[in-house]
Amino acid sequence: MSSRAKSKYHEDQEVQLREHTVPSWTIEEYLQAAEHAELYRLVEPYLDIDPSAAYLDGKDTDKLTEKEEKIRCKYYVAGGSCRYMFEMKGDEVKKELHAALAKASDISGIFMGNVGTSSPEIVNRLIAVFLLKSLSEDFEMTRTMPVSRYAARQLAMRAEVSVLKQLIHKQGLRHSTNERASFRGAAHQRAE
Numbered sequence: 001m002s003s004r005a006k007s008k009y010h011e012d013q014e015v016q017l018r019e020h021t022v023p024s025w026t027i028e029e030y031l032q033a034a035e036h037a038e039l040y041r042l043v044e045p046y047l048d049i050d051p052s053a054a055y056l057d058g059k060d061t062d063k064l065t066e067k068e069e070k071i072r073c074k075y076y077v078a079g080g081s082c083r084y085m086f087e088m089k090g091d092e093v094k095k096e097l098h099a100a101l102a103k104a105s106d107i108s109g110i111f112m113g114n115v116g117t118s119s120p121e122i123v124n125r126l127i128a129v130f131l132l133k134s135l136s137e138d139f140e141m142t143r144t145m146p147v148s149r150y151a152a153r154q155l156a157m158r159a160e161v162s163v164l165k166q167l168i169h170k171q172g173l174r175h176s177t178n179e180r181a182s183f184r185g186a187a188h189q190r191a192e
Helices: 009-014 027-033 037-046 066-078 082-087 090-103 107-112 149-158 161-174 177-191
Strands: 127-133 140-146
Touching: 027 066, 037 066, 037 082, 066 082, 066 090, 066 149, 090 149, 107 149, 140 149
Parallel strands: none
Antiparallel strands: 127 140
16 A cells, blocks of 8 residues: 555546555455465465464354464454565564554554555554445445554554543444454553
8 A cells, every 4th residue: 555645636637547546455365365276385384373372253263274274363463464464474574563563653543544644654564455345335445444453452552541442432333343342451451
């Protein structure tokens, strides 16, 4: 994901220039890509997250194939970044995320998707952009959020309790039960 700074509308129209968003990968796309044996052989060394250390979204691990378990465990840390998923070991991803987290100044803005995408500390490190169908499904919308659940959890651990409460209040029903529970758990831990 990158931004081309300010655009010149009339010049863009004249040359029929359109902005293109390169979306982050979803878990479904990773699982589909892993069905290609050659690709999976190349990326398997990077799928090194210990299943006991990752959250599998409440999935019954007995029903997962070894390949799916490896992908889901790495997805917890790497999230929508295919670079993190396929080019870096799990510990390297965590170091990269922690370095970006140390420079993040607007934690609430990252959760809400309201941060400037031109920030070198944030672009391609903490933020993922997903394409979502509109309710009428006439067009796609983008949704910006933390790159992974691991990154979101680390952000939540650094946030002030008031910020977490505000996020729960504003975003509560737009996130899954697991995400809401993670926010509330982090808020509770911070309050103690």
